[in-house]
Amino acid sequence: MRISRFNYDRIGIVKDADVYDITDLFDLKLQWPVPTGDTVIAQLGQVLGRVGDALRDRQPQPLSSVRLESPVANPGKIIGAPVNYHAHIDEANNDPEINKGKTFTTLEAYGLFLKANSSLIGPSDEIQSAFAERRTDHEVELAVVIGRTARHVTVEQALDYVAGYTIGLDMSVRGAEVPSYRKSPDTYSVLGPWLVTPEDIPDPDSLNLSLHVNDELRQEANTRLLILNVRRVIAYASALYTLHPGDVIMTGTPAGVGPVLPGDTLRAYVEKIGTLTVRIADTFAHQTGA
Structure with a gap:
């Protein structure tokens, strides 16, 4: 599975020449102190198990139309x-x-x-x-x-x-x-x-x-x-x-x-x-x- 970060911190699944936005499947609420590590990467194992069902009702965007960013936003090291x-x-x-x-x-x-x-x-x-x-x-x-x-x-x-x-x-x-x-x-x-x-x-x-x-x-x-x-x-x-x-x-x-x-x-x-x-x-x- 290919996971992208795109269009200023949206999270997506890349399939062929399309990207499906799955940002809403992640808990992105602010916590303090911030947990050590990247919050999205820490949740990947849990979220990816639900992606198959979630993609059925989502409309993709052409990959060529989005701004691709580093797939990791906040590496500690x-x-x-x-x-x-x-x-x-x-x-x-x-x-x-x-x-x-x-x-x-x-x-x-x-x-x-x-x-x-x-x-x-x-x-x-x-x-x-x-x-x-x-x-x-x-x-x-x-x-x-x-x-x-x-x-x-x-x-x-x-x-x-x-x-x-x-x-x-x-x-x-x-x-x-x-x-x-x-x-x-x-x-x-x-x-x-x-x-x-x-x-x-x-x-x-x-x-x-x-x-x-x-x-x-x-x-x-x-x-x-x-x-x-x-x-x-x-x-x-x-x-x-x-x-x-x-x-x-x-x-x-x-x-x-x-x-x-x-x-x-x-x-x-x-x-x-x-x-x-x-x-x-x-x-x-x-x-x-x-």
Whole structure:
């Protein structure tokens, strides 16, 4: 099942080329203090069991007519896996603009990092490159959305905690600063075009993924090449962080990362999910850097 967020916080089911609004099936009343996690993602398991009956009397909207937003509105954490494909480790170690004097070895040696959730946008927004004189790179990734609270989960149980999968772009300013800083500017986390529930992706470790900039193929790989597969990344993250509904884990990018320029169009693809298309804005966020 494909679940979208569209037209300024409506929640929908995507079927073929249509979207059905199911926002009314969720309890969206304000609570204080706000429960940890994304309220909609926390309710998905309960609501999706009632969707079949609910759709019978609803008129769809053409998918082409709606504004698609990030399928997760309020992730408590966006977690990144910096070097989780061997070929990307090799290219990072061979590119001084990426490594800045560091030597990358394995994900477990380097660890995970957190991205600011204020960096999150969807496919109908634009990425705004942070600095005119700093290189911004694209990184396409399979993104995992957590569906229920997870702490110290085993590798064998890890997929039981998944709400679904989406396409992620982990945009990155190159430089010597820590990844959490360079990867957290506004608009530098892109998710979309929708969330695909696990019954439609029984094996997340066998998915083709690719990224085009304009019409040029830049990245192409399969998630079977992940160093830590999806189960292991979830378990690894849950050993340090309590994972809550709506938390996002970007599982790592393959080789082929490279710079983007104002006006470019990025087209990211992940098998069984679809294609996320997003544009780079015509202007930089800052004309002079820090």
